[in-house]
Amino acid sequence: MAASFNNSAWFYDRLSRLVYGNALVSAQLYLLSFIEPGSRVLIVGGGTGWILEELTKIHSSGLYITYVEVAPAMMALSKKRDIGGNTVIYVQNAIEQVNLAPGFDAVITPFLFDNFTEQTLRIVFTHIHALLKPQGLWLNADFQLTGRWWQRFLLKSMFVFFRLICGIEASKLPEIKSCFTTDNYTMVDEKTFFNNFIVASVYRRNLVIP
Numbered sequence: 001m002a003a004s005f006n007n008s009a010w011f012y013d014r015l016s017r018l019v020y021g022n023a024l025v026s027a028q029l030y031l032l033s034f035i036e037p038g039s040r041v042l043i044v045g046g047g048t049g050w051i052l053e054e055l056t057k058i059h060s061s062g063l064y065i066t067y068v069e070v071a072p073a074m075m076a077l078s079k080k081r082d083i084g085g086n087t088v089i090y091v092q093n094a095i096e097q098v099n100l101a102p103g104f105d106a107v108i109t110p111f112l113f114d115n116f117t118e119q120t121l122r123i124v125f126t127h128i129h130a131l132l133k134p135q136g137l138w139l140n141a142d143f144q145l146t147g148r149w150w151q152r153f154l155l156k157s158m159f160v161f162f163r164l165i166c167g168i169e170a171s172k173l174p175e176i177k178s179c180f181t182t183d184n185y186t187m188v189d190e191k192t193f194f195n196n197f198i199v200a201s202v203y204r205r206n207l208v209i210p
């Protein structure tokens with residue numbers, strides 16, 4: 001079900017920085033600032049794993065991180081990252097195939113959903129939702145369309161490129177925000193980058209009322 005970013009592992013970071021400069025990194029750095037010391041953190045689709053090193057710069061130890069990445073080549077690069085004194089469990093699989101113990105304080109989904117169909121998005125979202133504890137934070141970064149022609153152009157180009165190289169399934173951006181609305185999340189904070197094309201959102205899961 002998950003697309004394979006395996007083929008792109010060796011050039012993904014360089015290409016994304018060539019196109020977007022520091023915007024993809026800045027969006028994720030902004031999200032990382034919301035992680036509390038000692039948190040149990042789930043990272044899904046971390047790519048080459050640079051996010052682990054950035055998280056370690058903020059919290060040199062004390063985090064319990066579960067790092068789920070489906071592409072073996074991406075995971076191999078991620079395992080080489082400096083994690084300081086943090087504990088990281090690496091799971092090389094599609095998140096929706098993995099049975100993890102629920103109760104994460106925070107989950108991070110950085111540019112995970114944009115290449116999913118609506119159907120895959122819903123399956124993956126529901127799976128991750130069940131792992132986040134009530135009042136936990138969901139930190140999501142992704143693209144959004146705000147009506148500019150060049151956004152559609154860039155998005156289309158990305159879909160065509162990654163369909164050819166990696167076999168991704170999507171041809172349009174799925175309704176990411178509506179998943180958070182449907183599952184009753186509260187928006188805590190949000191920041192946009194690259195002329196609003198990139199949005200980093202901080203959501204809080206609501207208390208589950210029995």
Ligand SMILES: C[S@@+](CC[C@H](N)C(=O)[O-])C[C@H]1O[C@@H](n2cnc3c(N)ncnc32)[C@H](O)[C@@H]1O
Pocket residue numbers: 002003004005006024044045046047048068069070071074093094095096110111112124
């Ligand atoms: C567009 S890339 C973003 C990589 C990284 N977050 C970044 O911003 O540089 C999406 C990543 O999610 C991974 N991925 C896609 N579907 C996944 C799934 N179902 N479970 C875990 N990882 C997945 C891909 O292998 C890829 O590394």
